[in-house]
Amino acid sequence: MKITIIGTGYVGLTSGTCFAEVGHDVICVDHDQAKIETLLQGKIPIYEPKLADLVKKNVDAGRLNFTTSTKQGVEFGEAIFIAVPTPPQPDGSVDLSFIEKVSREIAACLSPDLGHRVIVDKSTVPVKTGDKVEQTIARYATAGSEFSVASNPEFLREGSAVDDLLNPDRVVFGSNSAQALSILREIYQPFNAPMIETDINSSELIKHAANSFLALKISYINAISAICEKSDANVEEVAKGIGLDHRIGSAFLNAGLGYGGSCFPKDIKAFIAIAEELGQPFDLLKEVERINERQLEQFLDKIKEKLWVLKDKKIALWGLAFKSNTDDVRESIAIKLAKELLAQGASVHAYDPKALETAKKFGGLSGDIHYYNEPYALLEQADALVIATEWQEFTSLDFPKVKQSLRTPLIFDGRNLLDPAMMNNLGFEYVSIGR
Ligand code: UDX
Numbered sequence: 560m561k562i563t564i565i566g567t568g569y570v571g572l573t574s575g576t577c578f579a580e581v582g583h584d585v586i587c588v589d590h591d592q593a594k595i596e597t598l599l600q601g602k603i604p605i606y607e608p609k610l611a612d613l614v615k616k617n618v619d620a621g622r623l624n625f626t627t628s629t630k631q632g633v634e635f636g637e638a639i640f641i642a643v644p645t646p647p648q649p650d651g652s653v654d655l656s657f658i659e660k661v662s663r664e665i666a667a668c669l670s671p672d673l674g675h676r677v678i679v680d681k682s683t684v685p686v687k688t689g690d691k692v693e694q695t696i697a698r699y700a701t702a703g704s705e706f707s708v709a710s711n712p713e714f715l716r717e718g719s720a721v722d723d724l725l726n727p728d729r730v731v732f733g734s735n736s737a738q739a740l741s742i743l744r745e746i747y748q749p750f751n752a753p754m755i756e757t758d759i760n761s762s763e764l765i766k767h768a769a770n771s772f773l774a775l776k777i778s779y780i781n782a783i784s785a786i787c788e789k790s791d792a793n794v795e796e797v798a799k800g801i802g803l804d805h806r807i808g809s810a811f812l813n814a815g816l817g818y819g820g821s822c823f824p825k826d827i828k829a830f831i832a833i834a835e836e837l838g839q840p841f842d843l844l845k846e847v848e849r850i851n852e853r854q855l856e857q858f859l860d861k862i863k864e865k866l867w868v869l870k871d872k873k874i875a876l877w878g879l880a881f882k883s884n885t886d887d888v889r890e891s892i893a894i895k896l897a898k899e900l901l902a903q904g905a906s907v908h909a910y911d912p913k914a915l916e917t918a919k920k921f922g923g924l925s926g927d928i929h930y931y932n933e934p935y936a937l938l939e940q941a942d943a944l945v946i947a948t949e950w951q952e953f954t955s956l957d958f959p960k961v962k963q964s965l966r967t968p969l970i971f972d973g974r975n976l977l978d979p980a981m982m983n984n985l986g987f988e989y990v991s992i993g994r
Pocket residue numbers: 713714715716717718770773777810811812813814815816817818819820821822823881882883949
């Protein structure tokens with residue numbers, strides 16, 4: 560199949576590359592000239608495991624191309640995927656202006672002699688956005704142009720995006736057009752995954768319902784972790800004990816500082832706003848958010864309980880990315896934590912395996928903040944070590960050396976990465992979450 564992707568962010572670039580990898584011919588469109596030039600040279604603008612090699616392989620094979628021209632894209636692909644940002648507005652509702660603009664741009668390139676085009680929305684959008692896209696394209700396209708509209712939400716996780724795309728649990732798409740559904744079936748046939756074919760509204764809703772449920776699982780276990788702390792129980796034992804019930808499942812039951820990233824915080828807010836607008840308030844999700852905020856507050860309380868006054872204390876911080884295996888710091892709890900420590904007068908010395916540069920550029924940290932490109936030097940005479948991101952690397956470092964470097968052997972582990980018994984045996988005062 561010939562496929563066009565509009566927008567080369569995380570979702571667009573990884574989807575386009577994986578479509579090429581399974582044998583489709585793909586062109587990715589982005590209005591950012593510099594980004595397209597970088598991609599044409601076989602380099603990628605983000606850190607995502609396996610992606611750079613796959614982009615290069617498929618560019619070399621001639622199956623993956625890049626352009627700044629929407630016209631070229633619309634002429635090329637029988638299916639045109641929209642993968643542009645849908646950022647939050649100050650009130651939590653979704654800003655759909657990029658989707659609207661791209662819909663008009665596609666419409667301007669359609670013509671009756673081009674043949675049928677299916678416009679597939681891959682960005683996360685409120686239910687019923689497809690109707691708006693369809694109306695907009697119909698209004699702005701030359702009369703007689705043939706097109707249909709579909710929704711195909713994406714469930715990839717940053718850090719494992721390529722594997723998630725090539726081996727999805729399921730593929731979801733929806734349209735009210737039989738022709739669109741048949742094209743999407745053909746596109747996804749090589750992925751050998753269960754396909755959920757549905758109407759367009761249900762498909763759009765599935766994305767917000769799925770992300771909200773996952774965030775709810777995280778907040779649920781975090782709420783349990785607070786109860787564990789009050790009752791001398793261990794949240795990891797509780798998570799294991801409930802997770803093996805297959806109706807619950809063990810994934811997304813890691814207690815910690817809570818969820819961050821470019822999706823969950825935005826999507827939960829959006830779903831609350833969507834439900835409100837539909838006249839069906841979803842208060843459960845407000846509590847999910849509240850618990851998520853409380854996790855960081857309670858963790859800061861624990862730090863203050865031990866260190867009393869943070870002013871002029873040196874804090875070593877491992878982790879800045881919003882999760883492991885990514886350089887992304889958007890809505891990162893680690894960054895929020897660093898901001899709080901700085902605001903209270905601490906000197907923060909931070910290391911992250913991949914997110915140092917993005918944190919410097921986009922983290923918005925200022926004042927007494929220092930960055931290190933290895934994990935040991937920052938520990939020298941620090942009053943405590945704080946772990947804020949779940950990088951596996953942090954579990955296999957030299958802890959006797961860590962202990963020697965710190966002024967006092969105090970570790971706050973916000974991701975439950977280390978073994979409490981082992982840390983105590985090594986002579987650390989070790990504080991984690993719910994255990
Ligand atoms: C998420 C969804 O998983 C994905 O399906 C959707 O397409 C986009 O949003 P992503 O944000 O990349 O993906 O990362 P994810 O692995 O889901 O983690 C999100 C946040 O939750 C991270 O901050 C992570 O640290 C936190 N988390 C995750 C927990 O605190 N506990 C867990 O058990 C799992």
